Amino acid sequence: xxxxxxxxLVFNLASGIGEFVLLDGRDQVAGGSGLAALxxxxxxxxxxxxxxxxxxxxxxxxxxxxxxxxxSKTVCGFRSSYHNExxxxxxxxxxxxxxxxxxxxALVIVGKARRLSCLYVANRRLELKDxxxxxxxxxDNAGKLLRRIFKGGSGHRSILRIGPSGxxxxxxxxxxxxxxxxxxxxxxxxxxxxKNLKGIVIHGEGDLELPAGKEYLKVYxxxxxxxxxxxxxxxxxxxxxAENLQTLNDIESLPWLNLQKTTDPGIAQVTGKVFADETLLxxxxxxxxxxxxxxxxxxxxxxxLDNRYHYHQVAYDYEPIFAVGTMLGVxxxxxxxxxxxxxxxxxxDAMSAGVALAWAxxxxxxxxxxxxxxxxxxxxxxxxxxxxxxxxxxxGTNEFYRLLGQGTLKAAKVYGGEEFACVLxxxxxxxxTGELYFAAQTLxxxxxxxxxxxxxxxxxxxxKDVEKAVEFLMADEPGRAxxxxxxxxxxxxxxxxxxxxxxxxxSVGYTTLxxxxxxxxxxxxxxxxxxxxxxxxRPENFSIPKRFTQVKTWxxxxxxxYMTELKEEYGRRIMAxxxxxxxxx
Amino acid sequence: MKTLxxxxxEQCIGCHSCSLACARxxxxxxxxxxxxxxxxxxxxxxxxxxxxxxxACDPAPCAAACPTGAFKQxxxxxxxxxxxxxIQCGKCVTACPVDAVFQSAQGDVFVCIHCGRCVDFCPQNCxxxxxxxxxxxxxx
Numbered sequence: 001x002x003x004x005x006x007x008x009l010v011f012n013l014a015s016g017i018g019e020f021v022l023l024d025g026r027d028q029v030a031g032g033s034g035l036a037a038l039x040x041x042x043x044x045x046x047x048x049x050x051x052x053x054x055x056x057x058x059x060x061x062x063x064x065x066x067x068x069x070x071x072s073k074t075v076c077g078f079r080s081s082y083h084n085e086x087x088x089x090x091x092x093x094x095x096x097x098x099x100x101x102x103x104x105x106a107l108v109i110v111g112k113a114r115r116l117s118c119l120y121v122a123n124r125r126l127e128l129k130d131x132x133x134x135x136x137x138x139x140d141n142a143g144k145l146l147r148r149i150f151k152g153g154s155g156h157r158s159i160l161r162i163g164p165s166g167x168x169x170x171x172x173x174x175x176x177x178x179x180x181x182x183x184x185x186x187x188x189x190x191x192x193x194x195k196n197l198k199g200i201v202i203h204g205e206g207d208l209e210l211p212a213g214k215e216y217l218k219v220y221x222x223x224x225x226x227x228x229x230x231x232x233x234x235x236x237x238x239x240x241x242a243e244n245l246q247t248l249n250d251i252e253s254l255p256w257l258n259l260q261k262t263t264d265p266g267i268a269q270v271t272g273k274v275f276a277d278e279t280l281l282x283x284x285x286x287x288x289x290x291x292x293x294x295x296x297x298x299x300x301x302x303x304x305l306d307n308r309y310h311y312h313q314v315a316y317d318y319e320p321i322f323a324v325g326t327m328l329g330v331x332x333x334x335x336x337x338x339x340x341x342x343x344x345x346x347x348x349d350a351m352s353a354g355v356a357l358a359w360a361x362x363x364x365x366x367x368x369x370x371x372x373x374x375x376x377x378x379x380x381x382x383x384x385x386x387x388x389x390x391x392x393x394x395x396g397t398n399e400f401y402r403l404l405g406q407g408t409l410k411a412a413k414v415y416g417g418e419e420f421a422c423v424l425x426x427x428x429x430x431x432x433t434g435e436l437y438f439a440a441q442t443l444x445x446x447x448x449x450x451x452x453x454x455x456x457x458x459x460x461x462x463x464k465d466v467e468k469a470v471e472f473l474m475a476d477e478p479g480r481a482x483x484x485x486x487x488x489x490x491x492x493x494x495x496x497x498x499x500x501x502x503x504x505x506x507s508v509g510y511t512t513l514x515x516x517x518x519x520x521x522x523x524x525x526x527x528x529x530x531x532x533x534x535x536x537x538r539p540e541n542f543s544i545p546k547r548f549t550q551v552k553t554w555x556x557x558x559x560x561x562y563m564t565e566l567k568e569e570y571g572r573r574i575m576a577x578x579x580x581x582x583x584x585x
Numbered sequence: 586m587k588t589l590x591x592x593x594x595e596q597c598i599g600c601h602s603c604s605l606a607c608a609r610x611x612x613x614x615x616x617x618x619x620x621x622x623x624x625x626x627x628x629x630x631x632x633x634x635x636x637x638x639x640x641a642c643d644p645a646p647c648a649a650a651c652p653t654g655a656f657k658q659x660x661x662x663x664x665x666x667x668x669x670x671x672i673q674c675g676k677c678v679t680a681c682p683v684d685a686v687f688q689s690a691q692g693d694v695f696v697c698i699h700c701g702r703c704v705d706f707c708p709q710n711c712x713x714x715x716x717x718x719x720x721x722x723x724x725x
Binding site: 066067069097100101123124154155156205206207208209210217220224228282283284285286287288289290291292294 | 598599600601602605608609610613614615616617618619623624625626627633634689690706708709
């Protein structure tokens, strides 16, 4: 049966004790993004910094998790080391279904373990284990060892872990999920590191009774047919998101060489088709997703003597390829995977790491930093040097890399080069589509390209109508917030129309939610921004570096004045939303 | 008599759609455990997946071990399950040499009944219903 109340496990790492809490609010915040914000409001310390022991690390799922295809993601809410404000990161893998089958809507982790530890959560077992011996261990080996330490449950457990970057509290540290997925952005790995938490194993073997009658089965079949028998998800199933590389290069919107260019003939060596034809080893899926967008390539390494080889598997997507490929001038598909392999091991967010190293490369070329800082010569296209640089960045080898790991702009403030730091709230995603996208990522809730459809708007509109463009952002956000409260993969946003979502909710018994989706989505949006504002958000905290004013897209040169107006208007609308929400609450 | 086979597991992507379909359609549950087919990774995600399911033994050791007749030999291999007769003793679980019988925390047992309802929900075409007489070997 559905859980009308949220069932939450609150685990205190300091005491080693967990407590189950039942919480109202299903019809107001749904779950996922809404629930994470609700829980941060309840357990977060608004007046304390991100690394205060009392700050919660929150994982939430939604009312439709596991009930329907692609309702397969988990929301991670925390106060970010990157900007010391509340944020969210979304991850796939098996975490969502493992939590569901532990009969949990959320896992809230508070306190700090005395020594490096791993938390094990299962239906009938709850344990905090000392793993101090794993300090400094890379994410790949950490996964292998945690599988050995916590035996049983293969296929039905999710293993979250951090690498060395999380342990040193790098703001670019991700949380690795089940080897090939991540809570990637905004430094969730640092929050685990600050808590002395190396890993979290969630093993769910429970089950839930389904509603009587045929309606649920009928609606499930409709959704399943849409995702598997139509072209709606074909892009993700076929070449995957890497298909976008050629597309964005063609419309002069693909960042190259630290965004010095937006198109380059070198694309021919790093298209989605090249990756598929030459490097793709196999495919994978998040639990509960029949689409299977995970593309896993391979790298083959030769030992020093004779014909002795070993191989390693590396997942790829559009974003990581942009970040360590085109952004770094690497036009060798296997070279891209080799850099990604090191980034995975130290458990950095690939997008942030690639963009940071692109800035460091240009800073080195301009003489702002030398090999005293970078330790190895950095120049665009040099795969082996970038592999080493990724390790230095992930392990924080010297002061330069430790500072860079806190954010490219923080390093640029010390060494110079703020004007060419490709940072829009956080290191940019791979969409140099134009003014609206740059403004939207700068002020978006997660500083993510998925906060709104701004990059899509840029590709369809040439007119410069500030009000219309910002209205698009404002109107687009609540629907996405509702989807990430279900918690759907946003790749399925075309499948889960409002009508489809309502039918799904009704069929499993969430009738009130289904009938109030507009109100609930707006409520979730307001709650998220209210929580973020309580932790310090102001639009003026974020600016758009000069490099973004020099970009040329298919529409021509970016118009700096238009971009400034867009950012100001978007910021004004967000603050108005926050003010209205505070009055209502 | 057809039985469920898993001849193309190398194509499996680990989505668990088969388990979820069995639990949903046969047992009216939302689960990846209380199902007749369950997917495990074969040593971490980098090594692919294995389907844990009834291999249609004939005679079936689980049926022989059942003290109440809740598990009865099925023609062509496997078992017919009569839930009302089950006393949740778990003898079938230990009798199965390939761990194909799952016992839930509540004591209920779940095993593949070779109905084939999971087959259409595999997006990778890993599963197939085949006549026993057509099989040269057990297809894993």
